[in-house]
Structure formats: structure tokens, C-alpha cells
Amino acid sequence: MKLLDTKIKNKVLESMISILDNDRNKILEANRKDCSLFSKDDRAMYDRLVVDNKKIDGMITSVREVRSQEDPIAKIKSKRSLENGLLVENRTAPFGTIMIIYESRPDVTVEASVLAFKANNKILLKGGKEAFNSNKALEACWHKALKENGLDTRWIRLLHMNREETQRFLKRPPEKLDLIVPRGGERLISFTREHAQCAVLVSGRGNNFLYVARDADWERSIAVILNAKTHKISACNALDKILIDSAVPGFEDKLKELYNTLRAKGVLVYVDNKVADVLPNAETIKDEAIWHEEFLAMKCCIGSVGSLDEAIEKINTFSGGHSSTIMTKDNDKALRFMEQVDSAAVYHNASTRFTDGGAMGVGAELAISTDKLHHRGPLGLEQLVTNKYYVFGNGQVRV
Template structure:
């Protein structure tokens, strides 16, 4: 078992990692180019996640540096109690132990997610997708250099070069102690991990996010938010997939026509219900199953709806439990929507793209959980800990 590294060592490793990422920037991008050239799929969101450019390296450096500046999440006192028999009882945060992160195509996860788990005192096991293998191995090599520079064991960050069969076997019968698994990727990956894992799993983010344009919406805000949430980053689990428009919206036809033309500027495929198909550029929704689907693509589904109550019911039935937004100038309606929609994040007059650890003030995230235990939404440094009871006595018996 690895003894917990003190906070000074953990911070020094993270700062060294930031320095190495900058120094090896060109080498990382060159290796990543090989992964990109070898990728033979046609999934544009997968390709987008796989790509490492200057701005992605900058984000990795920023993440490692920021983590080093944050307070130690381990050993924080959450509760204290003085027993009548004189015992002093404390409850403090503690690291999980060993965390396995299974992810698809994102070399930045090898820095950002691993960094958060490492800062919170955990040993990290990484299992990335085959499409990003070379990029991931290069970044893990930098982790090992950073650990060695501080006299720490390279065991703290380990990369598992397993195929699907080997991964399944490891999940079912781990060859080392495993305390928590975080799958980062599509629904198939998450379902695979849930089916085979023998320890707690944090379910990270099926998107399928909804936005409701209420009859008292500011239409300029509605247009701006829909375009941003749909097109800014289609590979993000916080991207927008579904828009519900109040059937009593004033100037509804003009608004819908403007929305269609703006979406078409970004080559977004528009699917619509029977009220929307009469507009040029809208294809008919063929099956209600589409409302369950996360697109991760330049695709959107739009429908008319009769009320806030009907919208809440529809979102709670079909969404992925991730994020939902209402556009309205009526604060009471917004409050009803936000209190009753069952998603990890709810928005009033803002884009769903802000469901992100750094955007919500956490300084980064391991994942965005759509589970309700033990943390919902972005999982930051302070959430990647469990707790432990410390009891000090001098011979007390019960």
C-alpha cells in the first residue's frame, strides 16, 4: 500500500507536471498527430475529443497549476463531538485509496482527471481508449518523471494497456485493491462498466440536455443561448440537444424561422414535431425514441409544448439527468421549473454549457455525475474524498 503523500509533495508533483507538459508540448502534439491519423472512425465528436492542440495543452497546464494552488481536500474536519465520557470524536475527509478512470479518446483526461484524483491522495489507474493510446502513454511518462522528481513512487499513476476482454476480467476480479471507478465516455462504456464492476461506480454524464422557451421569454436571449449551447462544442456532454417552445409564445412563427436560419448557418440538422415540420429546413421526428437520444452531433430536435408543467414532465421523462434550461422573464415560472426539473444542473436564462467544474468555481472536475450519490453534477477536488472517524480516548469502555 502506498503511504499518503504529504500535500507539499503532491503539489510539487503537479507543478512539475505543468512544467513538463509545456516543455514536451511539441512532442505530445506530434505523437497525438499519429493517433489522429490512425483514427478510422467517422464520429466527429470522438475526433474532436482525441485532438490535442496548443489550447488543449494550455488547458492541461492550467489544470495542473490550479490544482497545486488549491487547499488539501484530505484531513478536513467535518464534524466534532465531545462525548460525556471525555472521548473526543472527529469526522475528517479521507482519500478513497485507488481510483480507476476508464475513458474514451481524451488525452486531456490523463492530466485533468488524474490530477484531481492524485491531489486528493488517491492512487490512479488509467484505462484510456485504443484510439488515444500513444498520446496517453506519452502523458503518463511525464507523470512518472514528475513523481520521480519528488522521490515518489511511479505506482501513484499507472496506465492499464488492456483490451476489452482484459478490462472486463479486471473489473470483475481486480488484481489489485480498487475503491472507486469513474467511467468517462458514452453510454455503451458506462453500461459496460456498471455491468461488470465489483466496486462503487460514479456514473458520468449522459447529456441529452433540454431548453424551454417560455411564452414570456426574451427572444434575443433565447436565440443566443440555443446557438451557443448547441454549436459551441458538440462533443461536450453539456451541449444542447432538445428545444421545447411554448405554443403560446408571441411572434412564435418569426422566432422559429430566425432560429432555423441561425442553426442552418452552423449546418445543424433540425428535427421537428408536427408543429415544426411545416417550416422549411425541418425534418420530421420519426419516433419518440429520439427524445431519449444524446446526439453529440450537429443535430437538434424541436417541439412545441403547452405549458411549464408539461415541459417539466417531458424533461423528467426523457433527459439524461444532466442539465436543463428555461428562458423566461418570469421569475416565479423559472423557480417552479428549477425546483421540479430532475437534473444535476438547472439554468435560468443561461447556456447549459456552463455545467463544468471550472465554470462552476470548482477549478476542474473529474467527471459530471448524473447519480445522486455521493455527489451530483461536476465532481471537483473536494468531492473526491470519503470520510473517516477519529476517536481519541484514555481507556474508555462501553
Template structure:
């Protein structure tokens, strides 16, 4: 186990990493072009996540600098108690130890996730996808340079060049200490990790997010929120499903307008029986599609009786990620937000805000759809466990 580095040293490494990303900006973009050209798959959302441009490098730099500016999440006192026998007891945050992240396609994760893990005193093992190998190895090289220049071991950030078989073998019988695994990707990756892992796994699960347009909705807000929810189809916080209250005034005009706006954005619109029939759309053939995360230029619109029915459908079919109600009625919004079982619930706002940076955490390791030990974006302050410190003068029980 690596000895915890001082907070000054951790911050110095992060700030040097930000400088190196700036210095090597063009080189990173050029290497990434090679990855993009070599990608032969047909998954448009994966390709979107793979690509690194100036804006992506800007985000990486911002993430490293922001992490350096944040308070140390390790050693924070959560609870203290003076025992009647005179012992002084504290509960403080502590690093997990070694964290493995398995992810697909996104070179920016190699900066942001490694940065969060490192700042919170953890050794990080990165297992990226083969499609982004060159980009990831270049970024890891910069991590090692930043660590070496600050007289810290390069062991803190390690890249695992494993294929599927080697990954399975490592999960089942790790060749080094492993305290936590975070798989970021599709359901197959998550199922594979859970099946083979021998230590705790935090699931960064599927999106499949819902917007419910209540009968008292502001229709301009509804259109803006739905279109924004579809503005980045590769994001796990994108909107895939929309419920329209059957008692919405001017319902038909609203749906017609919504469909035409979605079509303008090249989004394919599917409908349930009522919506498809009234709007000449392709009708869904099975309710199973309500479960699906699209990660595509596609959206499904259905009609719903009321708030209660919308809550029941979301709780049955969503991925437990994000959901939004559009309404002017505060008490209906409260009912929806308290009873929908997703990590983030919104009232008159876009699900695209489910993101560590947007929710004030400065970045995220992943977005957890589990309930233990952290739900939603996992930021710096969540990548810690805790530890009891008990100071005595010879007390025995």
C-alpha cells in the same frame, strides 16, 4: 496501499507536471497527430475530443497549476462532537484509495483526472481508449518523471493497456485494490462497467440536455443560449432538445429565425409534428428520439403547452445532466428549477457551463448523473470519502 504523500509533495509533483507539459508541448502535439491520423472511425465527436492543439495543452497546464494552488481536500474536519464520557470525536475527509477511470478519446483527461485523483491522495488507474494510446502514454511518462523527480513512487499514476476482455477480467477480479470506478463515455461503456464492477461506480452519464423557451422569454437570450449550447457538439453539456412554448408571442417568426441561425451553423434541425409542419422540417418518426444524446450537428425542436408539461417531458427523457429555462418570469423559473430532475438547472444561461472549471471547482474528474455521492461535476473536494477519528482515555461502553 500507498502511504499518503504530504500536501507539499503532492503540489510539487503537480507544478513539475505543468512545467513538463510546457517543455514537451510540441512533442505531445506531434504524437497526438499520429493518433489522429490513425483514427479510422466516423465518430466526429470522438475525433474532436481526441485532438490536442496548443489551446488543449494550455488547458492541461492551467489545470495542473490550479490544482497545485487549491487547499488539501484530505483531512478536512466535517463534524466534531464531545461525548459526555469525555471522548473527542471528529469526522474528517479521507482519500478513497485507488480510483480507476475508464475514458475514451480525450488525452486531456490523462492530465486533469489524474491530477484531481492524485491531489486528493488517491492512486489513479487510467484506462484510456486505443484511439489515444500514444498521446496518453506520453502524458503518463511525464507524470512518472514528475513523481520520480520528487522522490514519489510512479505507482501513484498507472496506465492500463487493456483490451475489452482484459478490462472485463480486471473489473470482475481486480489484481490490485480498487475502491472506486468512474466510467466516462457512452452508455455502452457505462453499462459494461456497471455489469462487471465489484466496487462502487460513479456514472458520468449521457447529456441530452434541454432548453425550454417559456412564453415570457427574452428571445435574444433564447437564441444566444441555444446556439451556444450547440457550439461544441462533442461536449456532454451540449443542447440537443428545445421546447417552444405554444403561447409564445411571435412564435412563428422566432422559430423561423432560430432555424435559420442553426442552419447557418450547419446544424440539422428536426421537428415534432407541429414544428415540422409549420417550418417544412424533417419530422421525427418516434418519441424515442427525445431520449437520444446526439453528439452531432443535430437538434430537435418541439412545441410544448406550458412549464408543467416541459418539466414532465424533461424528467421523462433527459439524461439527468443539464436543463435551462429562458423566461423573464422569476416564479416560473423557480418552479422549473426546483422540479426539473437534472444535476444542473439554469435560468437564462447556457448549459455549456456545466463543467468543473466553469462552476468554480477548478476542474473535474467527471460529471456525475448519479445522485450518490456527488451530483454534477466531481471536483477535487468530492473525490474523498470520510473517516471517524475518536480520541479517548480508556473509555469503554
């Protein structure tokens, strides 16, 4: 893998900023073709597919932010001189070739590529067929930026393959793959893990939980729940499950208020048996499997728990390991929740919608990793590197 000078990488990104702005009408026209062929019945998928001027502005901002960030390659992580005279340095290094598999979101074609490229990785983009025209237009922008600066277009490539062709590609890749990032549901992740011949870093399902402790500020809890559930239902950081402590003062009245507030916003509410006693008009949960489900829709579940420990156990049993929130005035209780809940991001009195590279100050993100190796949470520029040991000697031999 040839290491590119930071200046040339930043020049490509400068070009890309101008090209995205100048070619926005081509991008919008390509996206209109995709949208006209897609059914709006799947609202979450359709929302992800749509590109407008605001979304193009967001792409430009992502490229600009990554351009301004420090080059993450060849940074010294550790350095030590040994008694035998060897100097051992651990430095950051590119992965090599990254493949990302994703559905619907054309903006991933920009965000994933800008991060991979600045971190000196080649990237193979396997977008969904529903965004074919949009992705093709964005790939053309990247290729124009690369050519303007004398670089090979193979740094950033869009793969046009159906499911069977993708399976064959993963089993017998025609070139060396170093990392695959599947962004999607359980079927995509299982498919990738089954067939991949290299490391897989999972950007898994959301299915995020919020627990309202008995001492929580109720008005604040309602506001956070509404934001987390209804702000953007197509996001993996949207809220799906709400657990209410049964010792909350005015438990029944507060359940009714929460239910009515959610229904007024168009949210379909499922409830467990104890909550159903208070909310007989709500849909009663008949299959416990629903607690595992990521909705990506105007749906949620409300359940009752008797303690903080019960809430933690339920979250760790059913959640996707993405984001979890506790609403409480007790800082010690919050810290206990945050330490024991097994999620990539844990919150105290805040919406799960902040699990996002930009919102967390990371900048553009390749994905939200729910894996524990090598990184968990937003995959930004600093996370798209591996490491390499540089050992300097003057003839030492081991005895």
C-alpha cells in the same frame, strides 16, 4: 494508503507543469500519430482526440490551479464531545484507488490524475485505443514528475487492455479498487456497472434540454440556443433538445426564425408533429426514442409544449439528468423549473455549456457526475474524498 505531505504533492505538480511545457513537442508528435489513424467521420470523437498547443496550455493551467488549491485530506467536517467523554471527529479521507474509463480525450489523462493525486488517491487510467500514443506520452510526463520527487510511479498508471481484458480486470481486479468512474455512453456505463466489484460513479450522457417559456426574451433565447448547440458539439454539456411554449407570441414566425438560424449554422433539425405543421421542410420525428438520444453532432430536436409543467415532465422523462435551461423573465417560474427538473445543473437564462468544472469555478474536473451519491455535477478536488470517523477516548466501554 500512505498519506503524502502536501508539500511533496505540490512539488510533483510543480515538476509536472515544467515537464508538460518542456515535452510539448513529444506530446504533439504522439497525438499526430493517433490523429493520422483516426477517421474524421466521427467529428465529435475526433475533436476530443486532437491535442494542440492551446490544449497543452490548458493542461498546464489545470495542474497549476489544482496545485494552488487547499489539500482536501484530513479536514475536520464535524466535531463533538459526548457526555461519556468521547471526542468524535469526522475527517475527510482518500478513496484509495480510483479507476477512470474514458474515450478519446487525452487531456483527461492529466486532469483526472492531478485531481486524484492531490486528493491522495492512486489512479488507474483506462483510455481508449484511439488515444494510445497521446496517453502514453502524458503518462511518461507523470512518471518523470513522480520520479523527480522520489515517489513510486504506481500512483498514476495507464492500463493497456482491450474490451475483454478490461472485463476480466473489473470482475477480478488484481488489486483493490475503491471507485470506478466511467466517462462515456450508455454501453460503457452498463458494461462497467455489470462487471465492477466496487462503487461506480457515473459520468452519464448529456442530452440536455432548453425550454423557452411564453414570456422569454426571444433574441436572448436565440443567442443562448446557438451557443449551447454549436459552441462545442463534442461536449456533454451541449444542447440537444429545444422545447418552445405554444403560447409564445408570434409562435409560428419565431419557430421559422429559429429553424432558419439553426440551419444557417449547419444544424440538422428534427421536429414533432405540431412544429412540423409550421416547418414542413424539417425532418419530422418518427420515433419517440430520439428524445432520449445524445447527439454529439450538429443535430437537435424542436418540440412544442403547452405549459411549464409539460416541459418539466418531458425533460424529466427523456433527459440524461445532466443540464437543463429555462428562458423566462419570470423569476418565480424559473425557480419552480429549477426545483422540479431532475438534472445535475439547472439554468435560468444561460447556456448549458457552463456545466464544466472550470466554468463553474471548481477548477479541473474528473468528470461531470449524473449520479446522486456521493456527489452530483463537476467532480473537482473537494469531491474526490470520502470520510472517516476519528474517535478519541480514555478507556470508555459501552454498557
